[in-house]
Amino acid sequence: MRKELQDMKPAVALPDGRLSPDEATMGHILDPQMFADIYEQFDEEGQTYFPRLTDTGDVEAVIVHDDIDSFGDLAEADVYIDFTRHKQTWIAVLWIVDDPDHPLGFPFSFSVEEDTGRYLAIRLLEQDIIWVHHLAPTDEGIMHIYSESISFPDEEKDDAIQHLLAAYRNDPQTEAEEEVPARIVSGNTIDSARFVDKGLTFYFDYSALLRRFGEEAAQEQVMGAVYRALWMMRRHPNPQARAAELYIWVGEGNGQNRAGEDTHLLGITMTPQLLDVYQIVNMSELDANPLATMLMSITEYQMLEEEEPLALGYLPIIGYVNGELLHIDWDKAAVERIASVYDTAYPQAGFNPYRDMLEEEL
Incomplete structure (x- = not known):
């Protein structure tokens, strides 16, 4: 990882005991106490997709679909990430492509002027793989449907780093080149x-x-x-x-x-x-x-x-x-x-x- 990223990576407190959904939880309702942060994001904040920091310091992506059936068509979909930035916000867009004419895009935003947002962004780029957890609300609670790991090539990572550095420096010229004409x-x-x-x-x-x-x-x-x-x-x-x-x-x-x-x-x-x-x-x-x-x-x-x-x-x-x-x-x-x-x-x-x-x- 580039030295400039290491220099700007802050130390943050890791959430004690925050585990990831895994094979044991797949197909089951997530425990409201063990996964209280997910319930808070969805039930109280109204967030249907968000990055999540684990107790090991890794970053994962959570997507809460409308229901279990709405995920069914996406089980075999291709997944890739696109990167941009807006002012001091670094954005990783997770595209899920089942039908090329009807892809779904989930923009995960990271405010890099804040320590937590900057840590999450840098850690995301450090990781060899990123876990994506697909969930859905039910009458009993939030169900863990499926999890998959994704990665991206080094050339895409280089592009992502450039956007992250530009967001951190808040360079207006770089932003002007990236934004819509x-x-x-x-x-x-x-x-x-x-x-x-x-x-x-x-x-x-x-x-x-x-x-x-x-x-x-x-x-x-x-x-x-x-x-x-x-x-x-x-x-x-x-x-x-x-x-x-x-x-x-x-x-x-x-x-x-x-x-x-x-x-x-x-x-x-x-x-x-x-x-x-x-x-x-x-x-x-x-x-x-x-x-x-x-x-x-x-x-x-x-x-x-x-x-x-x-x-x-x-x-x-x-x-x-x-x-x-x-x-x-x-x-x-x-x-x-x-x-x-x-x-x-x-x-x-x-x-x-x-x-x-x-x-x-x-």
Whole structure:
């Protein structure tokens, strides 16, 4: 292992008595006390995939599938890892490919400015093999379905190290070379037909996000997940997914969280739904969509709705077209245009949220 990685590898406290799922637990419900950390990640944090540190200092990957049946088709799938980074987050994307047109991607993120995240990332690269444990929830608890070990060639490891070092140094130039090509466009240039598309809205408890991170970091949590998802789409094994056109809309409003408590909600809508691109028959299969995978892994994620964001008064702020990222600028003329589209689409509404925007300073 490179000397620079050894120099930046911190000492961390290992979790005493934390064992790995093994042959003895396969096909059985994991003991809630022995595997309390897994239950906490899934039940309390809502995480369906995450890295896990064992008492020997090794790092393993845990994936909690929707149910036992959903894993059945993946038993013989190919597995490989792709690497990138976003600012000071190093990302290892675990691709599970049963059908080349319908792969599943699980982005494991490591905050390398933190000792634990940096240790996990470096240890992952040090290991000759990485164990991946496939689990599923049942009425009795979390069942251990299957475990497999994976490794990757030295040339891939060299690429991963470069991304890790760049994340640790937070080198803007290296990040610019890695990220999706981007440019700024006016909202006036977007095809008006795209404004009336139906989409998928991911709702977050924005009040909880603000309490945990503060405004700037809360926005980075959500938008960082969006950018990482777009990077995954650009590297997606399915060429149809790589060529897909989509728009990301953002809006806020009052509502209720999953506990029924009044709160301030943040909505992130993707249009169109791209169900055909990802061969999604019902909403339980949304994990085939990288955006859903990333956004639904955020602790403050609350619910998913099929909605027309235009009707909600949201604005599309990001586009993804032909592998290029579009930052959409909304000046007065552009808002006037989308306001006109709203008038045509909802003539009986009695209120136009975009005309309300025009009364404010843009």
